[in-house]
Amino acid sequence: MTQNLREFIFLMKHLKGVGNTGLLRLLHAFMGESNIVWDAGLLAQRAGVKPKYQEVFQQSVEFIKDRQSALLESYPTYPMVTILDDAYPDSLREIYDPPIALFYAGDVTLLKTTCLAMVGSRAATSYGRRVIESLMPQLAAQPYTIVSGLAKGIDTYSHQTAIRYGGKTIAVIGSGLDVSYPQENFRLQQYMSDHCLVVSEYLPAARPLAWHFPQRNRIIAGLSWGTCVIEARAKSGSIITAQLALESGREVFAVPGNGLTTQSDGCLQLIQEGAKCVWKAEHIIEELPVYKKINP
Numbered sequence: 001m002t003q004n005l006r007e008f009i010f011l012m013k014h015l016k017g018v019g020n021t022g023l024l025r026l027l028h029a030f031m032g033e034s035n036i037v038w039d040a041g042l043l044a045q046r047a048g049v050k051p052k053y054q055e056v057f058q059q060s061v062e063f064i065k066d067r068q069s070a071l072l073e074s075y076p077t078y079p080m081v082t083i084l085d086d087a088y089p090d091s092l093r094e095i096y097d098p099p100i101a102l103f104y105a106g107d108v109t110l111l112k113t114t115c116l117a118m119v120g121s122r123a124a125t126s127y128g129r130r131v132i133e134s135l136m137p138q139l140a141a142q143p144y145t146i147v148s149g150l151a152k153g154i155d156t157y158s159h160q161t162a163i164r165y166g167g168k169t170i171a172v173i174g175s176g177l178d179v180s181y182p183q184e185n186f187r188l189q190q191y192m193s194d195h196c197l198v199v200s201e202y203l204p205a206a207r208p209l210a211w212h213f214p215q216r217n218r219i220i221a222g223l224s225w226g227t228c229v230i231e232a233r234a235k236s237g238s239i240i241t242a243q244l245a246l247e248s249g250r251e252v253f254a255v256p257g258n259g260l261t262t263q264s265d266g267c268l269q270l271i272q273e274g275a276k277c278v279w280k281a282e283h284i285i286e287e288l289p290v291y292k293k294i295n296p
Contacts, residue, residue, distance in 0.1 A: 012027070013101060027083075040061040077204055119238040124154045131231075134281075150189060169197075171199070213237055254268075256277055
């Protein structure tokens with residue numbers, strides 16, 4: 001991929017009023033162009049921008065045109081892997097609406113390892129923490145990379161426990177790489193940026209807006225060959241992640257919980273719908289190699 005195309009992708013990340021799907025349309029439309037003209041009307045047409053977003057889209061195009069040189073000076077702030085790069089994982093490229101680019105801090109080669117997502121409640125109980133503590137020693141000993149979202153609760157315990165047992169872990173966050181959310185995970189995020197991997201599809205300084213997190217979940221599911229859900233309510237982001245994994249043809253595991261409370265009713269629902277019921281690491285280990293063999 002040419003440097004000009006990389007720069008075009010980086011500049012497109014500054015567009016407003018258009019989502020990732022629209023950016024992919026623009027990339028496809030201009031793949032063979034040697035000189036891309038920032039014409040707002042043409043870009044809006046190619047991206048499929050909806051009428052109500054036309055004005056904000058046009059303003060963002062003008063912003064890019066006026067500040068293109070300054071924006072490109074900030075381009076090296078964080079490394080970026082694009083959908084056209086060899087370092088971009090095939091598992092993510094296969095999903096619906098794969099991110100056009102990921103900004104990253106840390107060991108980018110982890111993206112192409114066999115990943116297992118571990119997700120669950122932000123309000124994790126001692127039971128959820130004990131489950132992770134029970135599963136992780138064997139999982140960390142496997143050639144798996146644990147993927148989660150660096151949120152409170154199950155996400156945080158999954159990252160921390162993987163690190164403690166010498167495993168590899170990736171955090172997919174819903175803000176810019178220079179923003180810590182929750183703030184209490186600042187040190188963990190810094191450690192993972194130095195020793196593991198933190199990725200985001202959002203530009204540096206991007207705030208953790210509510211709509212970023214469902215989008216973040218598709219990346220967690222897409223990177224992973226399997227998703228293990230621990231303590232999740234029926235209507236939660238963790239269940240959305242599991243559904244996205246199923247839609248991508250990936251394995252879904254669910255840890256059963258107390259059926260008399262709502263803390264794990266999402267997990268029980270997943271099991272009822274066909275997810276594999278797990279409470280030991282071997283329940284997961286015995287499935288992933290088989291899955292990888294069937295889906296090379």
